[in-house]
Amino acid sequence: MFYHKKPLQYYKRPEKPDAVYAKKIQELIGGTFGEMTVMMQYLFQGWNCRGPAKYRDMLLDVGTEEIGHIEMLATMIAHLLDKAPVSMQEDGFKDAVVGAVMGGNSPRDAIASSMNPQHAIVSGLGALPSDSVGYPWNGRYIVASGNLLADFRSNLHAESQGRLQAVRMYEMSDDAGVKDTLSFMIARDTMHQNLWLAAIEDLESSGMETTPVPSSFPQELEKSQFAYQFWNHSEGSESSQGRWAKGKSMDGKGEFEYVANPQPLGPEIVPPQPEPKLHGTSMK
Amino acid sequence: MFYHKKPLQYYKRPEKPDAVYAKKIQELIGGTFGEMTVMMQYLFQGWNCRGPAKYRDMLLDVGTEEIGHIEMLATMIAHLLDKAPVSMQEDGFKDAVVGAVMGGNSPRDAIASSMNPQHAIVSGLGALPSDSVGYPWNGRYIVASGNLLADFRSNLHAESQGRLQAVRMYEMSDDAGVKDTLSFMIARDTMHQNLWLAAIEDLESSGMETTPVPSSFPQELEKSQFAYQFWNHSEGSESSQGRWAKGKSMDGKGEFEYVANPQPLGPEIVPPQPEPKLHGTSMK
Amino acid sequence: MFYHKKPLQYYKRPEKPDAVYAKKIQELIGGTFGEMTVMMQYLFQGWNCRGPAKYRDMLLDVGTEEIGHIEMLATMIAHLLDKAPVSMQEDGFKDAVVGAVMGGNSPRDAIASSMNPQHAIVSGLGALPSDSVGYPWNGRYIVASGNLLADFRSNLHAESQGRLQAVRMYEMSDDAGVKDTLSFMIARDTMHQNLWLAAIEDLESSGMETTPVPSSFPQELEKSQFAYQFWNHSEGSESSQGRWAKGKSMDGKGEFEYVANPQPLGPEIVPPQPEPKLHGTSMK
Amino acid sequence: MFYHKKPLQYYKRPEKPDAVYAKKIQELIGGTFGEMTVMMQYLFQGWNCRGPAKYRDMLLDVGTEEIGHIEMLATMIAHLLDKAPVSMQEDGFKDAVVGAVMGGNSPRDAIASSMNPQHAIVSGLGALPSDSVGYPWNGRYIVASGNLLADFRSNLHAESQGRLQAVRMYEMSDDAGVKDTLSFMIARDTMHQNLWLAAIEDLESSGMETTPVPSSFPQELEKSQFAYQFWNHSEGSESSQGRWAKGKSMDGKGEFEYVANPQPLGPEIVPPQPEPKLHGTSMK
Amino acid sequence: MFYHKKPLQYYKRPEKPDAVYAKKIQELIGGTFGEMTVMMQYLFQGWNCRGPAKYRDMLLDVGTEEIGHIEMLATMIAHLLDKAPVSMQEDGFKDAVVGAVMGGNSPRDAIASSMNPQHAIVSGLGALPSDSVGYPWNGRYIVASGNLLADFRSNLHAESQGRLQAVRMYEMSDDAGVKDTLSFMIARDTMHQNLWLAAIEDLESSGMETTPVPSSFPQELEKSQFAYQFWNHSEGSESSQGRWAKGKSMDGKGEFEYVANPQPLGPEIVPPQPEPKLHGTSMK
């Protein structure tokens, strides 16, 4: 069960409105790696967790924190959209020169043209559960598999892409308020990258899970002769120069091998015959 | 530019048809972590790569291999769907007892009822670019950010969830042909988990990227006092027992701290006034 | 900022597993009118609210409660999926008679065939952010317009469809545990229908908003001669028999009129000429 | 069965082209609350209606009218897109100053940059079945539940959000033709809000349906002690000041109660054990 | 503007209910090539048509007919869902043997398990705007490009896939009522395939459009040396045996040529340098 406190976890108000920046920063709310993703991913992983209590509790703690991050960004977007130029004819901004052909183009009009139209039409200058091109967040963005090593790696990936995007938004702003709030969120992303790296170490050092995921599957059941080969599917061999092409494998269970000129091991395809009632084209 | 050879990379034909299993194994083609995802993710990362040539070449090699994995699974699905019971009235399977109310229920009817209907109606017993519930693959499943550490972590996550799902499909089958083909694909997933771990080590040991991603962002710009704190957003403290709650942080740049009773640092929200032309409800 | 308490708001454990029912009840989590919808809709409305504080606070209170409803249903689904028949060959259930053609059909197999495959392959017997056919929840399901009368009507609609669906799930179960938990959730839906009716009355009686939404738009700007007419677009006149066809209009500002044989008021379409550079077909 | 007459229900041609406004007004065709939604929602409700003939006939009448509203807006968009600046190099608009770095920025170029690209590339200056950010209309936008009170409330909500959006588009234009056509559509929305309020009264006064929806479900089966409580999930009690917090409930069947400090009534979660074949992480 | 007549264009009632068949035949309403697609595609093409009036009128005539096809199928689905086994415990169907583990499996239960759950929970035994796996129809299924030859080919393709699917549904039924209604719809599909072939001939014989679409683009602007070559991207040369590999090209403007061993004509990729503010990985 959940509770709310009215103050925000952290917040500095933007110095000035910027409707175009508001459009862009929607990526951090409703994008693939936005706050809706990490919130939902951690909560569902917590609810689905059947491992030790410390992992479940930790997942739900972080997931609960992330709800508040959506709240911070939604507030920021409302402030960024304040006084947005929702109509073109206002304030004498109309450029008389441009005339009948194209309908005007003052600076204010340009903003009205390139802001997210749904910020005016749908949400009345509030945040949307969408990304920076207006595409809605959806449930396929998250994963909660029940295997904690797989899931912690998913979380590490989400926080890596997420911090990268937050940093890019930081670089794209010159508003001290926006930058201050983002510098808090970026710090939390730093923690969360460290958190998932620590959780992976915690899980692996306990002997519960290891590489390859899922480690409870007996590796003798896989075709182990192909389990440590790099196949070079192209001409040239630049790809032979990396750590993945030679030496001990990362899981310590094999030796990397570089297959320079790989050939098919399987047969040509012999398709089954078509079912007459489905009226596909047959061999004749 | 790409080329095709007709034989499959590897393949054993299923011993017998199984239309319901065909529905399920679509997850490995068109699901969030299916072969379409890894193929497209690695190819786009290769095309977007602006780092050293060995990374670009390696990404395109692996992406090219994955096209062939779709081919293997598409072939398997065609064989699994062979002789699928597409119509209910055939072969005298109709259970006369069941009668007028509900339309029959023989074993063959039960399969006809629970297979993916689009395998009959849309694809004529061929594979679909969809997952196990018929939802189509889409481009939001992949990421190619230009930051290789972020992307390699994404690849590691995809191969971890992917191998977990392939193993689950292996466990859910008792068909020696299916299991043989899957045991090849699981072995390749083992390689690919090792590959991305190796690529991460390669990248980090070269000093190009490190934690936190993106490491080129100066950490003095983030609010560093919050960069290593775990906030306990719940009653109870099971979450204090993990590696993430105390000790040196994983990036070696801080010390984990457990905040047992976190309080908001921000203000209550003061919303901006509504824009009259948008007819939202105001304070009055 | 948000907090979590570990006990559930309310819960009775299902008496027995039922993987098919688990598939269906996903509708109440991730369907159009599931708990993810009401949670997100009320939170975004609260964050976007620029009206009196009591409305904002109320919206965030109810939104926060709904997070806990997802938690209850996710827990129920995990219990319903316990011991689900994830593989067909186990436990001697294989029906030897059925043989090579179709791969078996015992009762247990039938369940394995008709459960949501992603409950096994993707989530490892945990809840998914999807509906009863596996389609993911998405952000277009919610609205937060900034106009509170419009939004309260949206909330009333969501709770009406939502309670209807919860009742249908109640009728479709004979598990005392499931029914007990649902009877709590149905009671909360009763409250929430009453809540939004009360909020509408509260808002209208304060004079802030009224019919037609948005009431701040001057009605003299609309073509008022058409504002109270019912147009009968079919042969026959059954549609003349309702309250909407005659008498005082519901907003008290007009008189309903039944137009039995409506005719177009506009011109035939004169399309503009095609742009040559876009190579559309012209009049010639 | 359906018929078409060539003249439009109503129409005034826009005074001048405006490609950016054309992008925005797509919201009224293919947005969540656009004409495609109300058309499809009313038609499916009519086809699914099993109640009295007057409701079915009325639903199909209004649904049929709405097809013509798409037609009006599609025509308006074609006129707004007339002479749109689809290419940047035409007509000497190129700003020579801007030069090699960024590719030009005249007023006409700015419009070419911020119009919906698919209006040029895909539809050749015609309307699209999409909203103002180019996201396609989809079937999850509509509901036809078979319960008429639930559905009429859904229709009231759609017409409320829909009229709000039409009014916002009216405010965002200064084109007399556009405003004239919209003032007709806004008047029809006024009628339709009144229509659904009247249909609700009609249905309730007949005793067929009432609050809470569905009223045919015996309320003694719900946990009635929680059916009229408002739970305050936050610190502070602004939410106690509304009509929903005290007094007779709106359905006349209970008394509102304000629970200032709500506590969980359920147990802590005890997750089931993982299924070994699915390789989730267990308690150890 | 549109009108409705209450009788259906054509209809025979199904002899008996069949909830599983109802699930499948949703493909013909809301699938990629269902009636919602052809209705919307023809109407939007009509509204976007800037060519001769006979084409516009014809497009709108056929589009209007298709609305009535949705109506027929929606009616059929309601009849097929009549008396569907929406709950498992009814009618003594519970198989006592199956017991606690899995929750029952009678014939009636099997139907309850494999019908579309939303037919019970969401639509109350009515049709849905979705396909046979429950995926909603969406606007990206249609095209209206303004180029009539491109669009007529799109229509021919839609009617070809559509008739194929209708025929498959016909084969999958043994219900005389269903088959009778489908035999009407299949006949209309025959007409519509002929219609689009005739419209293509009409358009080409008038000299308005021809191959390659768009024919108004001067072919000297394309790299004509590659305009009639077949590139063999594989080992082996089965693909040389078709009409496409030699002889006069279909547009009469070139000669087919078979390139047995095609080589890249372009350079290796030289990626641009990363933008420092976006923190991608650089060459070092």
Place this chain on the structure above:
Amino acid sequence: MFYHKKPLQYYKRPEKPDAVYAKKIQELIGGTFGEMTVMMQYLFQGWNCRGPAKYRDMLLDVGTEEIGHIEMLATMIAHLLDKAPVSMQEDGFKDAVVGAVMGGNSPRDAIASSMNPQHAIVSGLGALPSDSVGYPWNGRYIVASGNLLADFRSNLHAESQGRLQAVRMYEMSDDAGVKDTLSFMIARDTMHQNLWLAAIEDLESSGMETTPVPSSFPQELEKSQFAYQFWNHSEGSESSQGRWAKGKSMDGKGEFEYVANPQPLGPEIVPPQPEPKLHGTSMK
């Protein structure tokens, strides 16, 4: 199994960056008729093909070529995005006049405002698997039905819409590099339109398939009296003037007939009674 060669099939580098054009040309990668569509459609058709080997081989050849077309466009987009103005404050472009209200509007800012934000935030100036409005490619865009005549018509339609869009992009550019690369792709589209026309002739002349698709369905099973009628669903008779309204039908099996005033042939709808457990509204 697939292989890669590093050089591109064909390529000329754009003369200068143009971030807005990069947004638009995404349509050719991830749009409904982009290269991802034709690649996936031809590969899946090849894998699902059960007809003669020459068709399978040809389909896989063309599908393999199309992978390389994505590669060309992805490279072009990277070059177009080079030096894109990702942040507003750089290079002294800030227009001091515009001031506090709206955040600046220099030419460079205008580009920053109207480029695809995800090109900066998500992909770090690389290509995305999305269309020109940022909507992701998805698997519902393709079809592989097993009936080759249906599928070749689908391919012809895809190449017709595809070439039309490529030509429109050509017209919208004045960059010699872009135009050169596009002129190669347009030539390949010319070939592919000819290819599918040739494949249709090849298939029809062999007697394997003909109109109406699927020709293996006995036409005496359809209601043949309606198989060649054009129904005029509107007032006026412009639609009688086309080839489709009179004369021999295109399949040579019937005579076109124009039904000027079509009437319904079916009954009025008699809906089934509602199921009480689903709580729909009944007749009373």
